[in-house]
Amino acid sequence: MGKGILERLSLVPFGGRLPTLADRFDSRANSIGALRLVLAFAVLVAHCWPLVLGRSMLGSAESMRQTDVGKLAVYGFFVLSGFLITGSALRFSLPRYLWHRALRVLPGLWVCLLATALVMAPAVAYYERGNLDGFWNHPDGPLQYLWANWTLAMDQWTISGILADVPYGRGLEGGGPVNGSLWSLRYEVLCYIMLAALVAASVLARAPGAVVLLLLGTTGSSSKTSAGATGSSSGHPSTVNSALTRLSGPSTNSSSSTWPSYFCSARSPSCTPTGCP
Template sequence: MATLRDRYDPKANGLGLLRLAFALTVLLAHSWPLGIARPNPGQGLTRGQTDLGTLAVDGFFVLSGFLVAASARKGNALRFAWHRFLRIFPGLWVCLAVTALAAALTGHAGGPGFVRENFFGAVHQWGIGTLFQDTPYGRLVSGSVVNGSLWSLVYELLCYCGLAALVALGLPRRAPWLVPVLAAGAYLVLVVDALHDPTTPHYRGGLGPFPLLGYVDLQLACYLGFLFLLGASAQLYAHRIPLHPALACSSFLILAMSLGYGGFFVAGYPAFAYLTLYAACVVPPRLHGVGREHDYSYGIYIYAFPIQQAVAHFGGGAWGPLPFAALCLPPVLLAAALSWHLVERPVLALKHRLPMPRHLTLAR
């Protein structure tokens, strides 16, 4: 039977298409709460276990673990951290600055504080003054929320930090088995929760404060960390993971049953991760180029929420969530394209120019 390593080509795959699809799915799902103050679609169908937007975020963590683990295998902790920094922070900083500037131009004070409080990826300030308090979502939460999508970045960064620590110790190369062992530990938490309630994760409070990142939700850290570790384990053991249509069909049935009847986090998570990686390998070759040269997925993710809030401010949700999503899509794609071409791609060109202290450079 063919394995994941046999079917996955690092230079020709569907990962770019999947990232783009997940980012657009988040935009679509947010059209309900931001446009008409209703929950993300899918909660009723899944017994409250998840929804369309959350499922897309889950997919991001699986793909992130799979892609980042490939970099971790090279064993250079400084280079690993530098690449992750370039991928996340320059685009985020420009997004925060643009948002603060737009708020100032519309007469809302507090933009500099918004940039400062969210500068390191953890959201410590959700709003800017009274900006967007009059939108459907603002009235729903009774406050200003400028960019709610940024909540997941702190967990992505925690996953990066954990993997960077392993890289510094040389473990992804010398002891790759440790990654699936960590995944099994996180999975045990999910199993314990499922025994208590198969549809609702157990809230474990916060952990921290960590330097720069502040407090993190332990439940989210365990669940999203498990998905990240599943993706990383798949990368490290791609030669051991069989890839077959029958297994994909079985995973789909397991996922559907867990969504409808409970047990999504225990049974559906691994099935969803398998389907995600399977899809990346079987995407038709004519679609392999999507997102490869021009990756707009991150720009869509960080700009969609504030743009949707702005469209909602002007009454864009009056026609319903789908027309609202259609109204928001062009400006979001424009912002994502500008972010990629003017910020993200230029800074990513620096990934091989790792800044190092002079004495370390001379030592090399």
């Protein structure tokens, strides 16, 4: 009896209807920031297996290569971020939303690229070789790294051939990737743009159900593409990685574009430095 009264009372502020997520969510008093921190740390820990130990991603063997801790953490992080970013797109005008997204990504990226190219890379090169001979004027040198990547293009992953002897760099022409985790930025920005288009077309405000249909259609199309790519001898991954590789532009034969092999071999021990079966 008492429980039923409490349940009915809890619906009073919502006009007698069941409360929605928008009703319950508090933009300030929530734990989303803490959850995203935990998920980001999980990605960091999971990547230690292939990057440091030369093994498959944490959780890959336990799930019989169906998934891994890093992949699940990335999915969770993107879902939570998408929830927050959608709220931002609905609250602000389109120019202000895009300005906020640019401020969120670009300054941090530029600081990261500068620190990587001008501090970390020379320090690693000096540690590995005992000098910096040929470092600054290398075809894939630090200045070229900055120029190739400052607009989110991420067309160069190595710097002056460093990290060639670490587990993840062995066998890769031109050295190992210095910050492979930046692969996700271009797709994050692509989602920002898609969300902006949905807001501009008033789809989110007037027909949010259409977004679900669009997502289902996109997922189905991707599944068919992945299935059709199975058994391909192109040397690229035969799953979603194949589509990402085609979108990235440069071939994996280039010393500066090692990200497709980096991306797939972290998840499959059968991958080689030049591609996946």
